Amino acid sequence: MLGEIGLKVLWPEARALYKSAGAEVEEGEERVRFDPDLIEELVAKAPSKITLRSRNPVHDITFGEGRVVFATVGGPPNVSDLERGRRPGSAEALADFVKLAQSFDVIHVIGAPAEPVEVPLNVRHLEIARIYLTLSEKAPFFYSRGPQALADAVEMMRIARGIDEARLLAEPSCYTVVNMNSPLQLDVPMSQGIIDMARLGQVTIVTPFTLAGAMAPITIAGALAQQNAEALAGIALSQIVRPGAPVVYGGFTSNVDMKSGAPAFGTPEYTQAALAGGQLARRYGLPYRSSNTTASNAPDAQAAYESEMSLWGALMGGCNFLLHGAGWLEGGLTSSYEKFILDVEMLQMMAAFFRPPPVDEASLGLAAVREVGPGGHYFGAAHTLERYEDAFYAPLVSDWRNFETWEEDGARDATTRANRLWKETLARYEPPAMDPAVAEELDAFVARRTEEGGAEVA
């Protein structure tokens, strides 16, 4: 695919970089073709494991090589909750989701959970970064919407961490996602994103958006083949700019409803692709990004079972970076407050599931079986009393009470309970401590850049 058909690269600088590394460039067609060995050679320079640093080292996290991190949803233009319904994103909503992300340990990384649409585009990146960096300590996502905006955001990350540029270059502290313009095309802002993040030493997740039947062949094998070609071509660009730049192999192969053309998520085909995507990433020794998705319009049973199909595909597939881990609804067009809480529960359950249970003489419990004997009961056994406090996962949303007790208490379903839980979580939230000098420097930077007119964004 990359050798014969090649990648269409819209930005001349990117084509020049590919050419400098030995790719064959056909300028008129804006086409770049690759020798398979060249791609493999470039991709082999990327690290298999990445540590994202936080402004609080407690939240430094490593992913790749069998370790996985969970991020919030990223990118929805809308937000919704049970009372206020669906509406465009806002700075207030973004702040809410960042506070929720900070509040749950199972969320390791911030996505872009809401878009503050009321903030002018030229300074929006500054406001987004300020919200991330003051309300949370977890590593943030920055949009690739142009070199100046990205540079501003990364500079704010540097200020928040209180380190110099050389150290930031060596210590990735934020990430972006570059979606290839499938099939086989890389546009200007996406090329710039890969190039700029590699130069700044920050993480790029290269994710082809290969919907089988629309932007990729209708077969899972074909869509995965195209995903693989596109991901490798993007990753190669990062390694041309800076060998060893932290980069992630992203998979997002799903299918469309062939009657309506609507994208579908968390389908059986999606799950197969999520699993096989992990095999491909491991083939190249790269960290693998997958997602927690659903096409449901409501935080309901469909949202739950499609998310579970996505999660199992991702995590059994060896996913290292789970984007859209919490909050994604409606094919990614809405961040749902209730879905965020339901997802936290599902993620916590998966984390507990992946913790290997002890298997040794004590846990096998023959002495307890002897003590209790046939027909007995274990509630009072010594083996039970020693372990009961943290023997099992304690749920967040799930209600295990009997029907009568549950009914007398209002017969609330899981979504209604999730509504109460996000409100309680926001009410309890306290911002993480920040050195006042750092806060001042951040504010001063935002003020100065705003005065300078902000940034031109794509």
Added chain:
Amino acid sequence: MLGEIGLKVLWPEARALYKSAGAEVEEGEERVRFDPDLIEELVAKAPSKITLRSRNPVHDITFGEGRVVFATVGGPPNVSDLERGRRPGSAEALADFVKLAQSFDVIHVIGAPAEPVEVPLNVRHLEIARIYLTLSEKAPFFYSRGPQALADAVEMMRIARGIDEARLLAEPSCYTVVNMNSPLQLDVPMSQGIIDMARLGQVTIVTPFTLAGAMAPITIAGALAQQNAEALAGIALSQIVRPGAPVVYGGFTSNVDMKSGAPAFGTPEYTQAALAGGQLARRYGLPYRSSNTTASNAPDAQAAYESEMSLWGALMGGCNFLLHGAGWLEGGLTSSYEKFILDVEMLQMMAAFFRPPPVDEASLGLAAVREVGPGGHYFGAAHTLERYEDAFYAPLVSDWRNFETWEEDGARDATTRANRLWKETLARYEPPAMDPAVAEELDAFVARRTEEGGAEVA
């Protein structure tokens, strides 16, 4: 466990059978102890694969050795739906669930989806069997509530199939579930169930109900060790009665809420146990039974994610017989009409997920990528047009329409859509054809046995 502590067996006939095979019996304590080699020797006689025959050979199904069948929920005393709420089971509700089971191809086997509580106990087994055998062609579950009731039900199965006793003995056509009285106890009706079904050549699923922290050690390793001991002891009894009798290794290890003692299902620990249970069953070359469970009181998001955790544990664990596949709610105390439909969707998705996608030159689709080219679209490609009709799983409940269309159409959530779907399915249902002579013979049998006073049940 079986060698030193042993199994308490309440029925003298069962103890005598164990003794006849070489087990050590302590009569005063009603205790049976086993040499490990004896257990392994007996268990090795059981088949690794079983075919359940239907009165319509189209519905004959084989499970074991990598093949799995899905059954409805079995055993709940209550039923519920969105309009009528929760209420005790009835013959009408049982008929509804059997009709639903007959209507969906992904359901292979009938459980005991509702209890016709208005039918007197002495003749209830006759009415249940008549409902199963006239409204469905799928292999049914019969309760072990006493030898006469079981014999009556199996005789009705024989009549429905129109075969003689010798052939029924060689061709299992129904099944029962024997729950061990954990820890390490086997009561009279359960012993009788194992013995009678082995004598009749029908299938017994031996399932210890090992809730960690209550009826089994609080550790997953300990609960599984006890599950294994109990399952093997029950299976051994069937093989003493009739070597080669069709029998299934059942796993049902879960945990309880240590605060309230309430059983929990579809938890991380449940999923671990479901996976490991499959490893144990394969260790002995036995078909493995697992379940689709939830503790939720409503057919909501919790019901969906707990069911998915159960399904993934079961199916990644190599489950061969999935009991409670559709309809289970509230820890098994209620059969829900809406949950049945949601479960059918989840089962269908799993079935589609397990179908390996083709990987060959045609499916890799390089020609399609060449035809479409960078930046193009696959909707009109020849590769797409050849395959679009059945390329992807078509959902039953899931709504993939965009938000606006969905909202204008009533903004129904998945549970509300499931409510409409079971009603439509029942409205469309037509009973499968039955030879009038067979129907007459069944009715005559029921009339005669009713006149004789039915059966004494446990």
